């Protein structure tokens with residue numbers, strides 16, 4: 001295997017959120033084809049040796065994978081007050097500032113010069129990350145999926161004053177960086193200048209900052225790479241022959257529903273606690289496999305609740321089948337139209 005072909009992945013967590021990073025990493029390595037080396041670059045803060053050992057143990061199950069730990073406190077330190085001031089729209093938990101680490105990847109990972117895949121730790125990777133790392137970027141600095149945002153005057157682009165400049169506002173939870181391009185455009189140094197200049201408007205932390213920095217220089221990736229499981233229920237709000245639904249192609253949203261590449265648990269209902277979200281089961285299975293769920297039930301659940309959840313599972317399964325049928329009907333219609 002050739003090192004130049006190595007896939008570089010970046011995640012970040014503090015000690016408290018460590019199990020989430022572990023599960024994202026496990027899902028990613030399980031879904032990888034394994035014909036390319038993968039290096040996990042894990043930004044950490046407040047990690048003890050046992051936590052590192054658990055992550056190393058997971059990675060060691062896969063001969064193609066390696067991991068290195070990167071302390072971020074020192075790099076973020078000089079900017080902490082500025083960064084805190086830009087988080088009005090975020091819940092500040094213990095690890096909230098960690099997400100800023102991705103902006104400093106040019107400094108933190110000096111040896112990464114090609115592509116870098118960034119993943120939030122509230123994700124589950126369901127397909128080979130190589131496909132994401134190799135996504136066509138058309139010379140843009142980032143690849144990312146448009147965020148579901150109102151298309152009206154209240155849109156997030158309007159909030160930031162970017163509406164004339166950008167075709168869409170992207171979600172920074174799953175990103176592909178072109179590192180050479182990021183450095184050429186000034187990287188984290190330039191990004192912090194942008195943050196200083198716009199700090200009254202920056203509300204959603206580094207996601208707003210990255211949208212400012214890019215200013216439209218972003219390739220829109222297929223939505224299956226940042227799949228929100230709520231779409232399976234929202235599918236009836238759009239017709240497949242429409243060009244656009246909140247910045248995305250409806251037909252591609254359907255493809256994401258039945259073949260997600262990265263599931264992003266963006267809603268407030270997270271899969272490590274009991275709820276009725278559609279894509280919780282595979283997360284729960286991996287929690288068991290990695291040893292983070294030992295009892296019979298998720299926290300907050302019990303026999304009766306699990307029974308109700310089974311009905312929701314059946315309902316969600318039906319919704320996925322409906323999505324497949326709608327998509328097949330649309331494909332047939334589209335094929336007929338091209339024949340004419």
Ligand SMILES: [Mn+2]
Nearest residue numbers: 120122173266
């Ligand atoms: Mn997230």
